[in-house]
Amino acid sequence: MATKVLSKKLKTQTPVAAKKATASERLEVLKTYKIYIGGKFPRTESGRYYKAQNANGHTLANVCLSSRKDFREAVVSARAAFADWGSRAAFNRSQILYRIAEMLEGRKAQFIEELCRQNISTTLAEKEVTLSIDRLIYYAGWCDKFQQVLSSVNPVASSHFNFSNPEPTGVVAAIAPQQTSLLGLVSVVAPIIAGGNTCVVLASYTKPLCAVTFAEVLNSSDVPAGVVNILTGKISELYPYFADHMDVNAVVFCENDADIKNAIQLKASNNLKRVIFYDKILWENIDAQSPYFIQDTQEIKTTWHPIENIGGAKAGY
Amino acid sequence: MATKNNTLKLKFDSARKYAPAPESKAAAKIDAKYDLFINGKFEKPLSKKYFATTNPANEEKLADVAEANAADVDKAVKAARNAYEKTWKKMPAKERAKYIYRIARVMQERARELAVIETLDGGKPIRESRDFDVPTAANHFFYYAGWADKLAYAFPNRNAHPLGVAGQIIPWNFPLLMAAWKIAPALATGNTVVLKPAETTPLTALKLAQIIQEADLPPGVVNIITGAGATGAAIVNHPDINKIAFTGSTDVGKIIQKAIAGTAKKATLELGGKAANIIFEDAPIDQAVEGVINGIFFNQGHVCCAGSRLYVQESVFKEVYRKLKDRLATLIVGDPLDKNTDIGAINSKQQLDTIHKYLKIGLKEGAEMYEAPCELPKKGFYCRPTIFTNVAQSSRIAQEEIFGPVLTIQTFRTDDEVLEKANNTPYGLSAGVWTDKGSKIFNMTTRLRAGVVWANTFNQFDPTSPFGGYKESGYGREGGLHGLNAYVNLV
Numbered sequence: 168m169a170t171k172v173l174s175k176k177l178k179t180q181t182p183v184a185a186k187k188a189t190a191s192e193r194l195e196v197l198k199t200y201k202i203y204i205g206g207k208f209p210r211t212e213s214g215r216y217y218k219a220q221n222a223n224g225h226t227l228a229n230v231c232l233s234s235r236k237d238f239r240e241a242v243v244s245a246r247a248a249f250a251d252w253g254s255r256a257a258f259n260r261s262q263i264l265y266r267i268a269e270m271l272e273g274r275k276a277q278f279i280e281e282l283c284r285q286n287i288s289t290t291l292a293e294k295e296v297t298l299s300i301d302r303l304i305y306y307a308g309w310c311d312k313f314q315q316v317l318s319s320v321n322p323v324a325s326s327h328f329n330f331s332n333p334e335p336t337g338v339v340a341a342i343a344p345q346q347t348s349l350l351g352l353v354s355v356v357a358p359i360i361a362g363g364n365t366c367v368v369l370a371s372y373t374k375p376l377c378a379v380t381f382a383e384v385l386n387s388s389d390v391p392a393g394v395v396n397i398l399t400g401k402i403s404e405l406y407p408y409f410a411d412h413m414d415v416n417a418v419v420f421c422e423n424d425a426d427i428k429n430a431i432q433l434k435a436s437n438n439l440k441r442v443i444f445y446d447k448i449l450w451e452n453i454d455a456q457s458p459y460f461i462q463d464t465q466e467i468k469t470t471w472h473p474i475e476n477i478g479g480a481k482a483g484y
Numbered sequence: 485m486a487t488k489n490n491t492l493k494l495k496f497d498s499a500r501k502y503a504p505a506p507e508s509k510a511a512a513k514i515d516a517k518y519d520l521f522i523n524g525k526f527e528k529p530l531s532k533k534y535f536a537t538t539n540p541a542n543e544e545k546l547a548d549v550a551e552a553n554a555a556d557v558d559k560a561v562k563a564a565r566n567a568y569e570k571t572w573k574k575m576p577a578k579e580r581a582k583y584i585y586r587i588a589r590v591m592q593e594r595a596r597e598l599a600v601i602e603t604l605d606g607g608k609p610i611r612e613s614r615d616f617d618v619p620t621a622a623n624h625f626f627y628y629a630g631w632a633d634k635l636a637y638a639f640p641n642r643n644a645h646p647l648g649v650a651g652q653i654i655p656w657n658f659p660l661l662m663a664a665w666k667i668a669p670a671l672a673t674g675n676t677v678v679l680k681p682a683e684t685t686p687l688t689a690l691k692l693a694q695i696i697q698e699a700d701l702p703p704g705v706v707n708i709i710t711g712a713g714a715t716g717a718a719i720v721n722h723p724d725i726n727k728i729a730f731t732g733s734t735d736v737g738k739i740i741q742k743a744i745a746g747t748a749k750k751a752t753l754e755l756g757g758k759a760a761n762i763i764f765e766d767a768p769i770d771q772a773v774e775g776v777i778n779g780i781f782f783n784q785g786h787v788c789c790a791g792s793r794l795y796v797q798e799s800v801f802k803e804v805y806r807k808l809k810d811r812l813a814t815l816i817v818g819d820p821l822d823k824n825t826d827i828g829a830i831n832s833k834q835q836l837d838t839i840h841k842y843l844k845i846g847l848k849e850g851a852e853m854y855e856a857p858c859e860l861p862k863k864g865f866y867c868r869p870t871i872f873t874n875v876a877q878s879s880r881i882a883q884e885e886i887f888g889p890v891l892t893i894q895t896f897r898t899d900d901e902v903l904e905k906a907n908n909t910p911y912g913l914s915a916g917v918w919t920d921k922g923s924k925i926f927n928m929t930t931r932l933r934a935g936v937v938w939a940n941t942f943n944q945f946d947p948t949s950p951f952g953g954y955k956e957s958g959y960g961r962e963g964g965l966h967g968l969n970a971y972v973n974l975v
Contacts, residue, residue, distance in 0.1 A: 254930075319964060323946035329948075439737060467952070471941055
């Protein structure tokens with residue numbers, strides 16, 4: 168009797184991908200999908216939720232419908248984390264990104280199962296998860312190399328030593344690709360954090376499950392709290408805040424939606440955010456990864472210092 | 485104590501005065517009237533309008549200059565598009581390079597003429613236009629010319645394609661140099677150009693147009709059109725422009741980012757600044773004082789990367805302040821054409837009014853003002869070099885870009901404190917740090933959030949050296965390898 172009541176309750180309130188328990192079977196424990204801010208898993212402060220459904224209309228989970236305030240909290244966390252993350256040894260960031268990949272590898276089955284529940288074939292799900300792992304490994308490797316590729320020593324015509332090197336732009340607000348649950352998010356986040364930025368990411372609205380599970384991976388990978396903050400919710404509601412928050416340095420948008428792109432540019436101009444559109448990228452392709460993605464959220468800093476007694480070179484003609 | 489070395493002072497108030505050493509105006513041939521440079525020819529404006537450009541040093545009119553309206557802009561863009569499709573993008577890169585080299589060479593040949601006109605039109609000391617603006621401008625063309633056929637080495641694993649037609653809008657503080665910064669990399673990467681100089685300083689850009697004619701550049705590859713804000717807006721809003729490169733105020737930069745929203749136009753924005761210049765107690769104080777003077781009074785302080793906020797470690801504040809005041813007393817403010825002049829004329833009446841407004845604000849906010857005790861010429865727009873002390877971090881004169889010879893001084897005790905103060909600004913264009921300790925230099929230069937950081941020097945520029953800001957000082961870089969990025973699509 169007791170189990171019957173419980174399963175009935177489940178049907179109306181929470182996900183039903185779970186099996187009903189019969190008298191002899193064990194009842195499955197369902198996961199609560201929450202957002203990820205400052206290394207913690209709160210529910211949205213707004214108390215709102217939406218139902219993530221698979222293609223057949225089955226509810227997979229109740230997911231937080233994040234609010235403006237959640238976003239602002241996340242930016243505060245990201246800003247607080249930036250000083251530490253941005254100034255860490257690149258080698259250390261490299262190891263941490265590698266660690267994320269290790270953790271993801273270990274939980275491959277969970278992600279494949281989660282992707283399958285979101286109506287992707289097992290083959291494609293496997294491909295998406297392994298690609299995501301490999302992409303993290305790829306960017307883990309770049310953490311302490313892209314600086315060398317993007318830097319220059321500049322042969323100025325005066326007695327100065329002069330060099331230019333990339334530095335992270337700061338806090339990046341990114342709206343992840345909506346078509347995939349995991350690969351798009353990983354492909355956007357990895358180059359941002361590999362470059363020493365911190366970020367707030369909005370997950371795919373229709374396929375949010377892997378984003379939240381990925382937050383658990385991040386949480387167990389020595390990624391400092393606040394470096395990656397993951398929200399779930401509606402683009403249409405949240406993009407204005409992503410674009411006009413005055414303590415965000417860059418905004419990334421991955422959908423080919425002319426109206427939203429236009430609006431993001433308009434709002435971003437309030438503090439001259441760097442606006443990055445990845446609306447033509449096929450994330451499963453090999454050219455969806457490169458150090459140029461890291462460069463997109465880097466600033467170039469040029470440093471000068473005099474040198475005594477060299478050359479006598481002057482700007483002459 | 486009085487005999488201690490650092491209290492010695494040179495006496496400049498003797499009976500000896502500098503004799504006038506004016507540069508001859510003979511080198512500067514200025515026409516009475518200039519038309520728009522479109523498709524390789526000087527053409528009368530469709531607007532039928534002209535405006536006067538004056539010499540800010542004596543308020544005399546130099547020439548009448550055409551005012552391009554939207555129809556003129558359209559004509560220039562069509563010429564640029566045509567040249568891009570039919571000539572420039574098809575030309576072998578090494579030939580493109582040779583054209584750009586030619587421009588550099590003719591500029592070098594006509595350097596004296598350019599320098600004199602730059603000083604007449606803009607008010608900057610002839611020493612600066614002769615030794616800095618003009619040679620550096622020519623060097624930019626020379627540097628970027630060489631890149632034209634070597635782009636494959638600049639972007640590993642990608643092909644660099646030109647963007648198309650670049651609309652470029654430049655300010656009045658370094659008129660010829662800014663034109664070179666913008667045109668040279670655009671041409672090297674295979675783009676064509678519509679450039680608008682500032683309305684108060686159009687003459688050297690128009691001279692450059694003549695040089696481009698002389699270099700026999702294919703018609704339409706570079707078009708130079710004059711006008712004010714409305715002309716600039718017409719360029720920004722023209723639908724057939726692929727790229728906007730703008731140097732100017734942060735306010736206008738924001739307007740441009742808004743204006744190109746929803747289009748495929750790319751932008752490089754090089755905007756305002758409020759650079760911190762930081763002196764530690766272990767700095768070579770005399771060199772630092774020289775650096776501070778150069779940092780804020782170079783080009784009358786009309787420099788987006790000017791070191792306008794001085795931070796001095798408390799223990800050396802008295803010494804630094806005294807030496808700054810002594811040095812201020814030696815600065816010669818006056819005729820820009822005189823080779824002895826350190827500080828020339830303020831670029832326009834409007835800019836002089838802005839500076840005066842800020843001086844009033846500073847006083848009203850309770851800061852103490854010290855002005856150099858120099859005589860100013862009776863005619864023309866001049867401003868005494870000015871220092872404010874007792875300035876609050878929140879004061880408007882410490883937060884807003886004044887764009888004049890006005891320095892604020894604040895003190896600090898620790899590295900962390902000064903970093904906090906220096907970075908506490910929406911701008912992030914440049915910064916300076918003075919100390920003899922290497923590790924401290926790198927601690928500071930790494931943590932200062934600015935695109936150009938000078939250590940134990942200030943206001944250095946070079947064609948090979950990328951320039952551009954963090955935060956609200958804009959985005960994109962000009963100069964060097966990184967400056968190529970702004971004009972290519974990577975495929």
